[in-house]
Amino acid sequence: MIEAINEALDVSMERDDNIVVMGEDVGYFGGVFRCTAGLQEKYGKTRVFDTPISECGIIAAAVGMGAYGLRPVPEIQFADYIYPGLDQLISEAARLRYRSAGEYIAPMTVRSPFGGGIFGGQTHSQSPEALFTHVAGLKTVIPSTPYDAKGLLISAIEDNDPVIFFEPKRIYNGPFTGYYDKPAQPWKNFDASLVPEGHYKIPLGKARHVTTGDELTILAYGTMVHVVEAVCREKGVDAEILDLRTLVPLDIEAIEASVAKTGRCLIVHEATRTSGFGAELSALVTERCFYHLEAPVERVTGFDTPYPHSLEWAYFPGPIRIGEALDKILSE
Known part of the structure; x- marks a missing residue:
């Protein structure tokens, strides 16, 4: 990169x-x-x-x-x-x-x-x-x-x-x-x-489908894209992972289409939970896809604490917390 x-x-x-x-x-x-x-x-x-x-x-x-x-x-x-x-x-x-x-x-x-x-x-x-x-x-x-x-x-x-x-x-x-x-x-x-040589552009406001799946939609960006992909692969979850790429402008059309298909949505980011961007995503999904949802929208995020130095790995969303969220949302 x-x-x-x-x-x-x-x-x-x-x-x-x-x-x-x-x-x-x-x-x-x-x-x-x-x-x-x-x-x-x-x-x-x-x-x-x-x-x-x-x-x-x-x-x-x-x-x-x-x-x-x-x-x-x-x-x-x-x-x-x-x-x-x-x-x-x-x-x-x-x-x-x-x-x-x-x-x-x-x-x-x-x-x-x-x-x-x-x-x-x-x-x-x-x-x-x-x-x-x-x-x-x-x-x-x-x-x-x-x-x-x-x-x-x-x-x-x-x-x-x-x-x-x-x-x-x-x-x-x-x-x-x-x-x-x-x-x-x-x-x-x-x-x-x-990564091609020379000049090329990716439009702002277009999400990327990392994987396609039918069990649930996972919304992530940055490092968390790789984390959730690894967790789903190891757990054998058929998830549709969307890499948002740009938060503003947001590809809400891609999100709506995916959640309408899967009926479930998990949001993962490493920032703190309260007022994090995941809260906005959760609100948008609930407002726009309510009648498609088969389970409540779930979030896995960093904790509402000052950033820990020595406990960095525990702070980040990892396999345990993401795995628990996947089990919960898929069981409902």
Whole structure:
């Protein structure tokens, strides 16, 4: 996924001189996760440049750049650091098009690693996606594969609205073979040709069918896509797994069609439960698919606690909790 993101930035910058990459350590060092490696050398210090440690300043500068015709791609080093820039994102970027009656736009894509998987504790592992889905004017994208990461990032960069692009760092270097309580492993037999060279786009607002099935629908995104797929495979559950890919805009048509077919719905995400995006998904499914449901909608999420450092694996939805939810929903 790191290489795919780097390629998306490279392809986009080569096609459009107005695209600039900015953030802490993104230039000479190539980013803390190396997603911007080699870009400054290729495009120069005026298009790929380091910033002060000021997330508010990074976001504010990007808003101004977008209003003046550039397409900035600021990186926030960890999603946990994005909070100082919330006012600029909510009060300026998200509202600029409406406030100016379309005279100005904020075509910026804010990239940031999010979620757990590196024992980063409370300041390097949060999943704040629900905050941004609540803000009218922002789009929220979360890929789960290298192919999607590249295509979605190119689409986000070319979009005329501000996009929050969260990258699950647990799968930066390939998904694990099983669950959170097992060491990360490289993708086995991964075919690099699955990520095409050059420019391609995946439309925002289109979910991906990971598997098709008849017993229930599972809604997930990011790292959780791989977790639920592994659990269903080991339990022999015939699930239809939808990788949402973009939370806003949401592919509600795909969700409705799947739940109408299966009659059951399980939602899985690693963010905290209360007011998490799963609550919105549950409400939408209940409102739109009530007469198709054969069991209540279930959620498996992170806990409503401060982020645990040493107990990271216990915090994440894993095989035990997801397995229990599957048994419950299928027995009703």
